[in-house]
Amino acid sequence: MRLEEAKRLLLTTSLTVADISHQVGYNSVGTFSSRFRSSVGVSPIAYRQTRGATTEMPAIGRASAVPRPMVKGNIAGPDATPVGMVFIGLFPTPMLQGSPVRCAVLDRPGPYTLHDVPPGTWHVLAHAVPPGAEESLSNRPYLGTHGPITIRPGITARLADLKLRRMHVFDPPVLTALLDVRSAALARLRTAQQLPEAV
Structure with a gap:
């Protein structure tokens, strides 16, 4: 929750990183910066400077030469809601923080x-922001969860269906810089489809 508040302060105020780290309860700016980077994926300064516009989200680990299992399923949206x-x-x-082992x-x-x-053993977590509200920190996003699931040698695929719902006030905060992923994905779609930038 402290890091979630730090994300908000970095984007909505001109407070220094040191001031923000103290305001959210850290005595050491170094500890704050280290925990912010490990949970969000970028440093506090980079998060502020780019307003979350990183190009990609690294996944933990490397692709294997030997085929490994896949996790697949269906994500259902809330009824009649874009x-x-x-x-x-x-x-x-079961918390959206740090780098995922695999993502899309x-x-x-x-x-x-x-x-x-x-x-x-992994948790499948999905996150979505209502269209037009991608850069608003006040709009409650959607969340879907499944798991934990265990992947063992010999398994070829695991099924994990999820249904998105509005996040509740008691849900753990979303710390991973997901808005960065959304921006990068939109940029890739525009490039692939040669769409003009929105005015």
Whole structure:
């Protein structure tokens, strides 16, 4: 929750990183910066300077030469509510923080596949922001969860269906810089489709 508030302050105020770290309860700017980077994916200064516009989200681990299992399923949107792009990833805990082991960005709810999943126990987490509200920190995003699921040698695929719902006030905060992924995905779509930038 402290890091979630720090994200908000970095984007909405001109406070220094040191002031923000103290305001959210850290005595050491170094500790704050280290925890921010590990949870959000970028440093506090980079997060502010780019307003979350990083080019890609690194996934933990490397692709294997030996085919490994996949996790696939369907993401259902809330009934009669436009959702827009959906981020989905595999995380070691039921909290959207740090880098996922595998991830994808979908242009809308629907089927997904995460390839080359390493052995382990993972949580499948999906996140979406209502269209037109991507840069608003006050709009409650959508969340979908499944798991934990365990991947063992010999498994070829695991099914994990999710249904998106509005985040509740008691849900853990979203710390991973997901808006960055959405911006990068939109940029890739514009390039691939040669669409003009929105005015």
